[in-house]
Every structure is written in structure tokens, then in C-alpha cells.
Amino acid sequence: xxxxxxxxxxxxxxxxxxxxxxxxxxxxxxxxxxxxxxxxxxxxxxxxxxxxxxxxxxxxxxxxxxxxxxxxxxxxxxxxxxxxxxxxxxxxxxxxxxxxxxxxxxxxxxxxxxxxxxxxxxxxxxxxxxxxxxxxxxxxxxxxxxxxxxxxxxxxxxxxxxxxxxxxxxxxxxxxxxxxxxxxxxxxxxxxxxxxxxxxxxxxxxxxxxxxxxxxxxxxxxxxxxxxxxxxxxxxxxxxxxxxxxxxxxxxxxxxxxxxxxxxxxxxxxxxxxxxxxxxxxxxxxx
Numbered sequence: 001x002x003x004x005x006x007x008x009x010x011x012x013x014x015x016x017x018x019x020x021x022x023x024x025x026x027x028x029x030x031x032x033x034x035x036x037x038x039x040x041x042x043x044x045x046x047x048x049x050x051x052x053x054x055x056x057x058x059x060x061x062x063x064x065x066x067x068x069x070x071x072x073x074x075x076x077x078x079x080x081x082x083x084x085x086x087x088x089x090x091x092x093x094x095x096x097x098x099x100x101x102x103x104x105x106x107x108x109x110x111x112x113x114x115x116x117x118x119x120x121x122x123x124x125x126x127x128x129x130x131x132x133x134x135x136x137x138x139x140x141x142x143x144x145x146x147x148x149x150x151x152x153x154x155x156x157x158x159x160x161x162x163x164x165x166x167x168x169x170x171x172x173x174x175x176x177x178x179x180x181x182x183x184x185x186x187x188x189x190x191x192x193x194x195x196x197x198x199x200x201x202x203x204x205x206x207x208x209x210x211x212x213x214x215x216x217x218x219x220x221x222x223x224x225x226x227x228x229x230x231x232x233x234x235x236x237x238x239x240x241x242x243x244x245x246x247x248x249x250x251x252x253x254x255x256x257x258x259x260x261x262x263x264x265x266x267x268x269x270x271x272x273x274x275x276x277x278x279x280x281x282x283x284x285x286x287x
Contacts, residue, residue, distance in 0.1 A: 001022045001025070001027045001029070001030060001031070001268065001269055001271070001279070001282075002030075002031040002032065002033065002062065002208065002268055002269065002270040002271065003015065003018050003019070003022075003030065003031070003032050003046065003050070004018065004271045004272075004273065004274040004278075005032050005033060005040050005041050005043070005046055006033065006035065006038065006040045006224075006228060007040075007224075007272075007273065007274040008039035008040070009039075009274075010041055010274055014274055014276075015041070015046065015049060016049065016053055017276060018274070018276065018279065019049065019050045019053050019054055020053055020054070021276065021279055022054070022057060022279070023053075023054035023055060023056050023057050025279070025283050026283060026286065026287055027057055028057065028058060028266060029057055029058040029059070029060050029090075029266065029268055030050055030054060030057045030058070030059055030060070031059075031060040031061070031062040031092075031208075031268045032046050032047050032050070032059075032060075032061060032062070033061075033062050033063070033270075034061065034063065034064050034065055035098070035101060036068070036100075036101040036104045036105055037098070037100045037101055037103075037104045043061060043064060044061075044064075044077045044078075044081065047059050047061065047081050047089070048080070048081055048084060050085075051081050051084040051085035051088070051089075052084060054085070054088075057088070058088050058089075058090055059081065059085055059088050059089050059090070060089070060090040060091075060092055060152075060172075060268070061078075061090075061091050061092045061093070062092045062154075062172055062174075062208060062268060063092035063093055063094045063152070063154040063172055064091065064092065064093050064094075065093075065094060065095065065096030065098075065101060065102075066093040066094070066095075066115075066116050066119050066120070067095055067096065067102075067107065067109065067112045067115040067116055067119065068096060068101055068102050068105050068107050068109075069105070069107070071118075071119035071120075071122040071123050071126075072122065072123075072126055072132050072139055074119075074123065075122070075123040075126040075127060075139065075148070076126070076139055076140075076141075078091050078123070078143070078148070078149055079126075079127060079140070079141050079142065079143040079148065079149075080141060082143040082144050082145070082148070082149050083141050083143070083144060086144060087143070087144030087145050089143075089149040090149055090150045090151075090152060090169075091148075091149045091150070091151050091152065092151075092152040092153070092154055092172040092206075093116065093119075093120065093151060093152070093153065093154065094116070094153060094154025094155065095112035095113060095115075095116050095154075095160070096109070096112070098231055100231065113159075113160065113163060116163075117163060117166070117167070120151060120167050121167075123148065124147065124148060126138075126139050127142070127143050127147060127148030128147070128148075129142065150169045151167060151168050151169060152168055152169055152170050152171065152172040152204070152206060153167075153168040153170075153171050153172065154171075154172055154173070154174075155168075155171055156173070158189060158193070161189060161190055161193045162193045162196065162197070164193070165190075165193040165194045165196065165197035165199060165203070166197055168203070169203070169204055170190075170203045170204030170205060170206055170265070171190050171203060171204075171205065171206065172206040172207070172208070172268075173186065173205075173206065173207045173208070174207065174208045174209065175207060175208075175209050176209070176210075176225070176240060176243040176244050176245075177243045177244065177245050178207075178209040178245065178246055178255035178258065178259060179245045179246070179251060179254055179255050179258065180243075180245065183207070183258060183259055183262035183263075183264065184261075184262040184263065187205050187262055187263050187264070190203050190205065191203060204265045204266070205263055205264050205265045205266075206264075206265060206266045206267075206268060207259060207264055207266075207267060207268070208267070208268045208269065208270050209244075209246055209255060209267075209269065209270065210224065210225060210244055210246065210270045210271075210272050211246040211247075211252050211255075211269050211270065211271065211272065211282070212224070212246070212247045212248075212271075212272045212273065212278070213248065213249060213252065213278055213281040213282060213285065214273065214275070214277070214278065214281075217247040217248050218247040218248070220247070220272050220273055221241075221244050221246070221247040221272050222241050222242070222244065222247075223272075224272035224273070225237075225240065225241035225244045225272070226238050226241040229241055249281075249285050252269075252282075252285060253285065256286070269282065
């Protein structure tokens with residue numbers, strides 16, 4: 001389950017109650033996504049709060065746009081959350097697709113693929129206790145797990161997936177239409193990339209989609225998706241929002257079954273409302 005962190009106006013009580021109920025529910029992971037130029041809560045701060053009030057669930061970034069940040073700072077924040085959560089963090093990373101987030105953080109979005117590969121290597125050196133550069137002391141804390149939190153790639157296309165196969169444990173994807181998309185073909189592409197990279201282990205397939213289960217679910221899902229995708233322009237955002245299909249119990253059930261049959265290892269659902277009733281409806285549906 002993803003926290004409703006992209007819904008504006010969240011307060012302390014709502015955030016912490018979502019965290020507690022996810023931890024107490026039938027969920028394996030509590031995830032938080034990242035945007036900068038948007039009225040959402042910040043990802044790492046929110047995950048730190050989640051780490052402090054949960055005991056069981058894995059915590060995951062879905063995803064941190066790594067080239068928009070200094071790698072060593074992300075390594076330090078991730079290791080800190082890993083310590084607070086007693087080793088429950090997984091780090092999903094990617095190159096992002098929103099130029100305004102890079103501009104807001106005064107970072108260049110040039111050569112993002114190459115930068116991502118280099119940053120992953122830097123973080124792993126930091127987590128192993130190596131100094132980041134000559135004359136600079138090592139950066140702590142040491143993560144709970146040797147080697148640091150498991151890394152997942154937000155890669156979407158064949159070239160990005162081939163690069164991710166060199167360093168990721170799996171791919172953390174996202175789909176607008178979980179009913180119509182050919183998930184099996186996507187998973188095969190990832191597996192082929194792992195094989196081509198000489199990896200003997202199978203990649204873990206993690207995917208997400210937006211859902212709504214309220215009586216006005218279709219309107220709720222469309223409004224949420226349109227706001228989120230408006231960065232591509234109002235007309236394009238509305239057209240993309242029309243592709244979102246998980247707006248009722250039948251559609252969500254169908255989507256979950258299709259992903260399971262295709263070989264998805266973990267589905268991380270993304271609510272389109274901060275109403276706790278949406279979490280309750282989902283629990284009733286999947287249990």
C-alpha cells in the first residue's frame with residue numbers, strides 16, 4: 001500500500017493513522033512516492049515517520065528521482081531510515097520525467113541515465129563504509145543490512161531496463177491501465193535483460209497502479225489522475241487519466257488477478273484519496 005502522500009492537505013493524524021493501519025493490515029509494504037513541485041509531503045521525512053510508528057511492513061520509495069539529488073545525501077537519509085526501521089527499507093530509484101522538479105532543486109537533468117548508474121555505485125561505496133572522496137571522512141550511519149537497502153529500478157523501456165540489470169534487485173513499475181496492459185510481456189522484457197546481463201537470479205517484479213473504491217470511484221480516479229498528470233498539459237493529462245481503469249471493486253479484483261497470473265511478485269496499490277475508508281474497502285476486497 002502506498003500512503004496517500006500526493007493528496008494535498010494531509011495532517012499528522014491522517015499520515016500516522018494510515019501508517020498504523022497499513023502495518024496492522026494484510027499488507028507487505030508501505031510505500032511513498034516523490035514529487036517536488038507539487039503539494040505533497042516530502043518522501044524521506046514521511047518514511048522516517050512511518051519507520052517510527054510501524055513494526056512489521058517493509059518501507060519503500062516508489063521512487064526517488066536520484067539524479068535530482070546528491071547521491072551521498074540520499075545514501076545518508078536512506079541509511080538513517082534503514083536504522084530507524086531496523087532494516088526494513090527498500091530503495092526504488094529512477095531518472096524521473098519531470099523537468100520542473102530538477103529546476104526546483106537547482107539540478108541538471110542532463111545525462112540522467114549515466115548519472116543514475118554512477119550514483120548507485122557511490123551509494124553502495126558509502127554504505128560499505130568507504131570515504132566518498134579523498135580528504136572526506138566516511139559518511140554514516142551504517143545501514144542495518146550489509147551492502148545497504150535493496151535497490152529497485154523505476155526503468156520503463158528496454159535500454160533503461162538493460163542498465164538496471166547491472167545493479168537492481170528488480171523493477172518497480174507503474175501502469176495506468178492494469179486491466180488492458182500486457183504485463184507478461186513487460187515482465188519477460190525485464191527477465192531477458194537480467195539474462196543478457198549475466199544475472200542468474202530472477203528479477204523481482206513490483207508494480208503499482210492508482211485505484212478508487214468509493215461510490216464515485218470513476219470521478220475520484222479521473223480527478224486525481226488529471227491533477228497528477230497535468231504537468232504534461234491539461235489536454236494530455238486528461239487523455240492519460242482516461243486510461244486509468246481501477247475505479248471499482250470489479251476492476252481492482254480483475255487487475256490484481258491479471259498481474260498475479262502474469263508473474264508479478266508484489267503489487268503496491270496507490271490510493272487516490274486520503275479517506276481511511278478507501279483503505280478499509282481495499283482490505284475488505286482483498287481479504
